[in-house]
Structures are given as structure tokens and as C-alpha cells.
Amino acid sequence: MPFVDRMDAGRRLSGALDHLRGDDVVVLGLPRGGVVVASEVAEALGAPLDVVLVRKLGVPAQPELAAGAAGEGGVLVRNESVVRRARVSETVLADLARRARAEIDRRALLYRGGRAREPVAGRTAVVVDDGIATGATARAACQVVRAQGADRVVLAAPVCSRDTAAALSGEVDELVCLETPARFLGVGWFYANFRQVTDDEVVDLLRRAAASRAPG
Template identity: 45%
Template structure:
């Protein structure tokens, strides 16, 4: 299910977005729910949802693979484990091959592994098998990192896999539609340009904030 509105909301911050998402998720039945924040910006959103659902909270890391010389242009994404995912249409438009991106992919996967080790330094990851897993991000611009995360999570055999985001471009929502059992999006604004435009406070989430969120929820 994707709820579409002609005019997107402006969230005060990620925590408010999480509370708004939680109101929708509370109306569903969950079996051993696990809420996973897509690091780093998705974690404050996910923490609010986990609190409202009384669910366990954990974190998953996916890194954007940027085009050579244009790191802001994501042509794919990769998680700490598993293969990278690519936008082959965009690669073709740019005249790039996956092999040309090998070094960038390796570097981003190494960073994903580093962050995973930081976040799980004193705790093992929550098991995902046979649980209702809810992957949360603060918004989708292209859907590349969410796609990589969803595919990696699917390999871990959850009972169900849901993607929940406050806001998304219509293109990104379409791109992730088949990767999850359900996609919950509060708004797909027609004038979407960037995720940050829909937040009053979209300051960068730090590793310290991620660790604080994981500890505060008492998931271990």
C-alpha cells in the first residue's frame, strides 16, 4: 500500500515523521516485529516506530555507489554483505559498466562493514528469520539504497518485509514496489526534488545518535 497525496507534509524533524508513520503501522498486526533503521537518517524515524509498536530496533547499512567524478549521482548501492544493485538504465545513459565501478563499490562496501561493526560493537544483530521486518528510511529520492537493503534482507528469510518511509518521489516508490511485501509511504509529492525539502530540520544524523537510539530503546 502506498498512500499518495497531492501535497506532501513538512515534518518538523525525523522524530515527528516517525511518529506519523507509527500511527499507520499501529493499525496492522505484526508477528515478532523488528524495526530496522536504514543508517543513518532512517534510524531516528525507526526509533519512534519501534517505541510505539513495542518492537525491537536494529540498524542496517546501505551505501550509495556514485558515478565516477560525480559521487552525488547514485548509480547503485551496496550493503555490508551481498552483491551490489545497479540502475542499468542510468549506467547505459552514462556509458558506464559495472566493472568500471568495481573499486567504488568495494570502497563503499568496506565503509558499510565498518559502520555495521561500530553499531554492533557490543551487541549482535537482531535475528530477522521468520519475523515481520519493517525497514525504515527518512525518505526515498531514487530508492537505490532501500532496494539494496531490501534484497539483502530478503535473503535472511523474514516472514514479511515492509518498507516504511515518510516521503518519496513517485519514481523511487515505483522502483521499490516489487522489492517488499508492502510499501507504506505517507506522501509522494508531485514537486519532489529532494528528501530534505520536506523536513524543517534535516541535519545529518551522526554515529553517536544512531548508537544512542539503539541503546535508548533497550532492545538488548
């Protein structure tokens, strides 16, 4: 079992990201479990911590098929090949995006409690999850962060399916994974303790991270 829990995984992942220390970095965790890992990375790098909030736009008849993704700041990333193949109309796409943004806004208020989103434009954005299976959400998050103006996008996770890592490596500036097993039975398989992370824990981690960087 490679990792004791998400905190252990985050500390170990930090070592593989130490070359980013001193850069203009913002660490973005994917809620909820990824935020625990990301908090350790942010602390080790002396970087701000935030969440990356993204919603895949599932084709109505095939929700697992993403016509695109929505993110904060009005960002909409379209998967044109899926839009064409599934014949998703502009009206349907706009409705999917509207509903996605409403959920993103709700979660942003929940997690940040009114604090502003950490800007990523012109910076190195390190997108962190506790593990990557298919890569669909991580891919969408990286696309959204890129669209928000990040100068470099680094995707980092303690464990990632080998096939998924190969597919993702060409889509980001840097992919950092400690374990890339060929036999991937699920993210939880690689943790001794993989308990569910609550929204309250995410809120607390973000609040403490923001307080630690507040002036004075």
C-alpha cells in the same frame, strides 16, 4: 510543512504501520536520519531496532550507476544488466564488494559497539528512512534484507517522490508512505527541522533501544 522533525514523522508513520503490531517484526533504520524515524516506529510497535547497512557498488567510471549492493553477512546483490552493459569484470566487482564490506564492518562496529546484528531471517523487516528521493539506497537496502532471509519486506518513509513510490511498490511486499508528492524538491523540503543527525545520536538511539529490550 507536513512534519515538524524526524521524531514527529516517526510517530505519525507508526500509525500507518500499526497493523504490524504483534507480528515478528524487526525495524531497520537507514543511517543516519532514518534511524531517528525508525526508533519511533520500533517503540510504537514494540519491536527491536537496528540499522540496515548497505553500500551500493558504483561502476568505477560511473559511480552513480550501481552494479549491485553489498550488505552485512556477506550478502552481495548483483545488478546483472548493469554488470553486462558496463562490462564490469568479476575482478572489479570483487574489489568493489571488498571495499564496501570493509566500510560496512567499520560502521557496524561504530553503531552497535560490538552488539550482534538483529537477525531478520523468517521475520517481517520494516526498512525505514526519513524520506525517499530516487530510491536507489532504499531499493538496495530492501534487496539486501530480502537476501538475508526476511519473510516479508516493508519499506516505510514519511515522504517519497510519487514516481519513485510507483517504481518501488512492485519491489517490496508493502510500501508505506504518508506523503507522495508529484513535485518533489528534496526530502528536507517536507520538514520544518531537518538538521543533520550525527553518528553519536545513532549510537545512542540503538544503545537505548537494545537496553530497553534486555532481560531483567
